[in-house]
Amino acid sequence: DVKVTQSSRYLVKRTGEKVFLECVQDMDHENMFWYRQDPGLGLRLIYFSYDVKMKEKGDIPEGYSVSREKKERFSLILESASTNQTSMYLCASSHEVGTEAFFGQGTRLTVV
Amino acid sequence: AQTVTQSQPEMSVQEAETVTLSCTYDTSENNYYLFWYKQPPSRQMILVIRQEAYKQQNATENRFSVNFQKAAKSFSLKISDSQLGDTAMYFCAFMKHAFIGTASKLTFGTGTRLQVTL
Numbered sequence: 001d002v003k004v005t006q007s008s009r010y011l012v013k014r015t016g017e018k019v020f021l022e023c024v025q026d027m028d029h030e031n032m033f034w035y036r037q038d039p040g041l042g043l044r045l046i047y048f049s050y051d052v053k054m055k056e057k058g059d060i061p062e063g064y065s066v067s068r069e070k071k072e073r074f075s076l077i078l079e080s081a082s083t084n085q086t087s088m089y090l091c092a093s094s095h096e097v098g099t100e101a102f103f104g105q106g107t108r109l110t111v112v
Numbered sequence: 113a114q115t116v117t118q119s120q121p122e123m124s125v126q127e128a129e130t131v132t133l134s135c136t137y138d139t140s141e142n143n144y145y146l147f148w149y150k151q152p153p154s155r156q157m158i159l160v161i162r163q164e165a166y167k168q169q170n171a172t173e174n175r176f177s178v179n180f181q182k183a184a185k186s187f188s189l190k191i192s193d194s195q196l197g198d199t200a201m202y203f204c205a206f207m208k209h210a211f212i213g214t215a216s217k218l219t220f221g222t223g224t225r226l227q228v229t230l
Contacts, residue, residue, distance in 0.1 A: 033218060040121070042203060042222035048215065056215045090157065097216045098145040098164065098207055103157035 003027070006091050006104035013111050019078040021107055023091030029102075030095065032074035034058075034066060037088040037106070049074055081111045114139045116206050118221035125194045126229055132179075133189045133224045135204030141165075143209035146180065146187045151223075152200040160202070163187065165209075191226075199228045 007022035025032065031050050035043040035058075045058030047066040055066050063085060067075045074093075078085055088108050094101040115138045125131035137146070148160040163171045163180050170178050175195075179188045191198055201223045210216035 030212070031216075035220070040222060042118075043220040045217055045219065048217065050215045051213065054215075056217075058217065059219075088155075092157070092218070094218075096212060097210045097214075100147075100159045100162065101218055106155045 004102050004104040006107050008107050011109045013081050017081045019081045021076040023074045025093040029093035033092040034076045035090045083111050086111045114206050114219050116221035118224050120224045122225045124227045130192045135187045137206050141208045145207045147205040148189045149203045150200045194228045
């Protein structure tokens with residue numbers, strides 16, 4: 001069974017904290033993605049990666065950074081969390097371009 | 113930049129009936145892929161169906177089929193014999209073709225919330 005695991009389902013952080021969201025896939029996939037999901041806005045791409053140490057900005061990268069030191073792990077970093085980053089965060093991975101993306105269960109992050 | 117538009121925020125259908133969800137996209141690419149994903153209340157995003165743009169034949173998966181109109185840049189999803197378990201958010205998504213080792217975004221629409229009723 002393919003699996004994308006996000007480290008937390010729910011997270012509460014304080015404004016200004018540095019936040020790490022971890023995502024691990026066990027399928028040896030090259031491509032990994034981070035999205036945030038907000039009501040009425042759908043899924044918006046924050047960053048994606050197509051190889052170890054490679055990353056590309058998505059549509060809304062401001063306030064975020066990523067790290068991919070190992071193929072199976074893709075971390076999303078909020079350098080200084082703000083209340084407007086309260087959202088659902090989804091991680092996904094896929095093998096080749098155009099193939100099915102597999103998603104994690106999502107992390108609901110609340111910044112207070 | 114590619115954009116994906118889903119113009120129906122919410123839809124409702126009775127059990128056993130057929131419903132069609134619409135999706136349009138904007139791209140200057142000729143080779144690309146289109147997807148429909150389903151997100152039930154459990155939050156787990158699942159692939160429903162996938163279409164390659166160079167294939168003229170519409171994709172089908174059991175009760176799910178698409179109407180792919182490349183010239184019109186339209187990619188609608190038809191659900192036949194709707195079941196209560198089809199209640200979910202449905203997202204249309206686009207990815208342009210790229211060679212292995214290069215980057216390609218997976219871009220989603222805003223979603224359609226489908227409610228299947230008795």
